Amino acid sequence: MKNLTGAVIGKSLGEVGLTVLTIIVAVAVLELILYFILHKLLKHRLATPIMLIAPAAIGMAMLIVYPLLYELRLAFSNMNLYHFKNPEFSLAQGLANFKRIFTEPVLKQVTILPLLVRTFIWTFIQITFHVAGGLTLALLLNRKIKFKGIYRAFLVFPWAIPQIIAVLAWRGEFHYEYGYFNIMLQNLGLAAINWKQDPFWNFVAINMVNIWLGVPFMMITLLGGLQSIDSTYYEAAEIDGAGGFTKFRTITLPLLKPILTPSVVYGIIWTFNNFNVPYFINEQELESSDILVTALFRAAFEYNQYGFSAAFALVIFLILLGLTVLYMRISNFKPALRRARAMVAETSE
Amino acid sequence: MNAKHGAGYWLFHRGKDGSRAGRLLTHLFLILACIVAIYPILRVMSVSLRPGDRLLSTSLAIIPADATMGNYKEAFDRGFLLWIWNSLVITLSTATIGVLLASASAYAFARWEFKGKNGGLVFLFATQMIPAAMLMIPLYIIAVRMGLIGTWKGLVIAYSVSSIPFSIWMLKGYYDTIPIELEEAALIDGTSRIGAFYRIILPLSTPSLAICFLFNFMTAWNDYLLARIILQKPGMWTWPLGLQSFIMNFRTEWGAYSAGAIMVSIPVMILFFISSKWLISGMTLGSVKG
Numbered sequence: 001m002k003n004l005t006g007a008v009i010g011k012s013l014g015e016v017g018l019t020v021l022t023i024i025v026a027v028a029v030l031e032l033i034l035y036f037i038l039h040k041l042l043k044h045r046l047a048t049p050i051m052l053i054a055p056a057a058i059g060m061a062m063l064i065v066y067p068l069l070y071e072l073r074l075a076f077s078n079m080n081l082y083h084f085k086n087p088e089f090s091l092a093q094g095l096a097n098f099k100r101i102f103t104e105p106v107l108k109q110v111t112i113l114p115l116l117v118r119t120f121i122w123t124f125i126q127i128t129f130h131v132a133g134g135l136t137l138a139l140l141l142n143r144k145i146k147f148k149g150i151y152r153a154f155l156v157f158p159w160a161i162p163q164i165i166a167v168l169a170w171r172g173e174f175h176y177e178y179g180y181f182n183i184m185l186q187n188l189g190l191a192a193i194n195w196k197q198d199p200f201w202n203f204v205a206i207n208m209v210n211i212w213l214g215v216p217f218m219m220i221t222l223l224g225g226l227q228s229i230d231s232t233y234y235e236a237a238e239i240d241g242a243g244g245f246t247k248f249r250t251i252t253l254p255l256l257k258p259i260l261t262p263s264v265v266y267g268i269i270w271t272f273n274n275f276n277v278p279y280f281i282n283e284q285e286l287e288s289s290d291i292l293v294t295a296l297f298r299a300a301f302e303y304n305q306y307g308f309s310a311a312f313a314l315v316i317f318l319i320l321l322g323l324t325v326l327y328m329r330i331s332n333f334k335p336a337l338r339r340a341r342a343m344v345a346e347t348s349e
Numbered sequence: 350m351n352a353k354h355g356a357g358y359w360l361f362h363r364g365k366d367g368s369r370a371g372r373l374l375t376h377l378f379l380i381l382a383c384i385v386a387i388y389p390i391l392r393v394m395s396v397s398l399r400p401g402d403r404l405l406s407t408s409l410a411i412i413p414a415d416a417t418m419g420n421y422k423e424a425f426d427r428g429f430l431l432w433i434w435n436s437l438v439i440t441l442s443t444a445t446i447g448v449l450l451a452s453a454s455a456y457a458f459a460r461w462e463f464k465g466k467n468g469g470l471v472f473l474f475a476t477q478m479i480p481a482a483m484l485m486i487p488l489y490i491i492a493v494r495m496g497l498i499g500t501w502k503g504l505v506i507a508y509s510v511s512s513i514p515f516s517i518w519m520l521k522g523y524y525d526t527i528p529i530e531l532e533e534a535a536l537i538d539g540t541s542r543i544g545a546f547y548r549i550i551l552p553l554s555t556p557s558l559a560i561c562f563l564f565n566f567m568t569a570w571n572d573y574l575l576a577r578i579i580l581q582k583p584g585m586w587t588w589p590l591g592l593q594s595f596i597m598n599f600r601t602e603w604g605a606y607s608a609g610a611i612m613v614s615i616p617v618m619i620l621f622f623i624s625s626k627w628l629i630s631g632m633t634l635g636s637v638k639g
Contacts, residue, residue: 008431008584012501016438019505023446048542049457056454056517059510064476067487074486137382140375147376153625154383160621161390162571164589165610168596169393172603180392183409212385224633259633266477273480275574297482306486313483320478 027055074310081304097311106295106312107303110287116319119272119291122207123323126271127264129211134218139252141219142226152223159216167280170209174281199288202281206289210277214270218263225259226252261331268327272320292316390614397421397607420604421612424595429609431584432591436570437616439501439587443508444565448558450509451516456546458517459524460532470521473514481574489578499581508569516561523557523631524550559624560631566620588613 031051038047076094079087105111137155141148158166173180174195182192195205233251242250275293282289290298296316300309391411398416458466488507497503527550535545551558573589580586583594592613595606621628 009434012435012438015501016442016505019502020442020446023506023509027450046461046463049461049463052453052457056450056510056513059450059506060476060513063488063507063510064479064484064514067484067491068479070487070490071483137379140379143375145372145375149625151379151383153622155379155386156621156625156628157386157390160618161614162567162589162610162617164571164573165393165592165614166389168606169389169610172396173389173392180409212389216386220628221633224629227629228633269478273478275481293480293482296480300482300486310483310486313480316480317478317483320480321475324478 030054030058071310071313074307075314077307077310079306079310080308084306087307093307094311097308098315100308101312101315107287107290107298110290110295112315115290115292115295118203122278122291123268123271125207126210126214127267130214130218130267131260131264133211133215134220134222137215137219138222138226139248141223155219156216158213159220163213163276164280166213167209167276170205170212171281171283174205196284197286199286202284202286202289206278206281209281210271210274213277214267218267221259221263222256225256228259229255264331265324265327269320269324272323292319390611393607393610396603397611399604420608423602423605424608424612427591427595427605428583429588429591429605429612432586432588433613433616435501435585436587436589436613439505439508440566440569443505443569444512444562446509447512447516447565448562451513451561452520452551452554452558453546454513455517455520455524456550458521460529470518473517476514485574485578488575492579498579499585500579501585503579504576504587507575508565508572512561512565512568516565519561519564519631520554520557523554527553556627556631558631559627563620563624563628567617570617 031054034047034051034054038044038050044050073089074087075097076091077083077087077089078093101112106115141152141155172178176182176192176194176196179195181195185192193201195201229252233255234247237247237251272291273293274291275297278289278291279294279297282294285298287295293316296309296312299305299312395411395413397420398418399413400415400417400419458470492498492503495503531549531553532545535549536542540548571589572587573593576587576590580590583591586594588609592606592609595602595609624631
């Protein structure tokens with residue numbers, strides 16, 4: 001059963017192959033129907049784009065839209081472990097769920113406000129370090145130096161390693177006795193830190209891991225941005241006698257902004273919703289290290305409060321939506337995008 | 350580094366005429382950063398090579414004096430190869446389907462104007478903000494009702510679709526940078542719209558398609574949550590479930606776990622290495638989305 005034999009290989013290829021085949025046949029049938037109705041029968045102007053979008057749209061309707069609507073319905077129910085088969089859906093139940101989010105502890109003790117503040121602090125710290133670290137490395141890698149490719153290959157390591165493995169490896173390093181950090185601290189003659197139980201140091205540990213994980217993504221996107229800056233700008237500035245920092249401030253930074261802005265938007269979303277790092281590093285399940293999404297997971301799957309968690313999830317989603325829209329407003333997202341596209345079009349000729 | 354310039358000069362200077370000392374400093378800094386980047390994984394490798402009776406150690410040596418492959422053998426004996434195989438079959442097929450579907454949809458978004466186009470793009474972007482745990486409850490209930498628990502069918506469909514929104518954004522951004530004149534020339538020559546897409550746009554988009562495939566692959570390869578709620582029998586597990594079973598039992602088998610961790614990292618590292626020449630252009634052009 002547990003060994004990879006010919007029969008096992010055949011069975012797995014069979015089941016996956018059958019599913020893939022079903023998807024292909026379904027897409028083909030769908031396209032044929034659309035082709036005959038839109039192209040032949042109606043001669044619709046948008047026949048081709050509709051046919052291009054339809055398969056993905058149906059997939060997303062099944063796996064994203066429908067579950068979301070179901071989630072919305074669930075938020076107005078009292079579904080939990082006792083009412084799993086026969087949940088009661090009502091407006092009053094929904095209002096009670098939403099009221100509970102803001103007035104009672106979400107988990108055992110922690111309420112939504114400290115969770116929200118911690119999530120904001122967490123996101124802010126992460127984005128700051130990711131951009132600072134990624135930009136520094138990108139500036140260095142953009143120079144004319146040897147071994148650039150080798151450095152780049154090693155520096156994307158944290159991003160390429162499966163995240164769960166990286167996170168669990170780091171968790172081991174926070175072990176009181178055998179972890180790397182305490183061994184080093186003791187070698188330096190300092191006191192060991194209780195990374196897993198001390199609320200402050202646990203939060204520090206979580207932040208350290210995620211900084212390590214997130215810098216490569218920023219480094220790669222910003223390096224692409226730096227490479228698309230025309231070197232004649234720098235040459236002109238050098239003729240004018242501009243120094244290194246002046247060139248950085250007046251040429252690099254403004255021209256990099258169009259690429260920086262969307263990267264930061266994605267960074268905010270991914271950090272805000274980061275589950276693996278705060279969940280797995282926090283081995284002792286300290287509520288003082290939870291951010292919104294880990295609290296959501298615990299409320300749903302450890303306390304089995306499905307209806308309440310559905311309402312909680314909607315609140316979290318709306319907070320993130322608000323935060324993202326706010327950032328896009330203050331950073332002039334749309335003009336930045338337009339300039340970025342013009343710049344990219346210029347350099348890619 | 351020139352004496353009259355400070356650290357700021359060193360970092361921001363582009364170093365065409367950089368002094369020897371400046372270059373040396375750059376290399377030193379990059380080497381240090383590389384060590385920080387790979388050291389945690391070297392530590393995992395070190396544990397995987399230790400003999401079973403002294404996995405916990407305060408030694409900081411990377412290759413232990415009494416290195417052994419015993420943990421790798423133990424991982425294989427426990428069925429690790431099967432879990433990697435399961436993951437590989439599922440992941441490769443879903444990443445391919447995902448990229449195919451997304452590449453077609455992105456073309457429609459890049460080259461046609463239609464009602465609801467902006468709304469569609471905003472919707473795709475908004476789906477990125479959904480916390481993963483949020484969809485787990487409804488997906489679990491749907492999977493129970495459709496009888497997909499304990500099968501790979503649900504997993505294959507879910508993985509194929511889950512990366513589509515991000516892929517469409519990225520590919521649309523990339524298609525937008527390809528001059529429309531190239532297709533117009535082909536259309537005049539009598540090629541159909543789809544023919545132009547297949548012969549002109551797709552080949553030119555290799556960097557972005559490669560990165561999309563990489564992202565799709567990584568999402569499915571690394572998924573733990575969905576596999577946990579859908580798969581039950583150990584024989585059907587993907588590697589994250591198998592690996593986790595090593596350390597969630599009554600006795601924690603760090604040795605076998607570490608050996609497995611090193612082995613599952615290898616396919617992704619290879620993919621990253623192959624696509625590294627496209628990583629920068631594919632990522633950056635794609636993330637400057639329309």
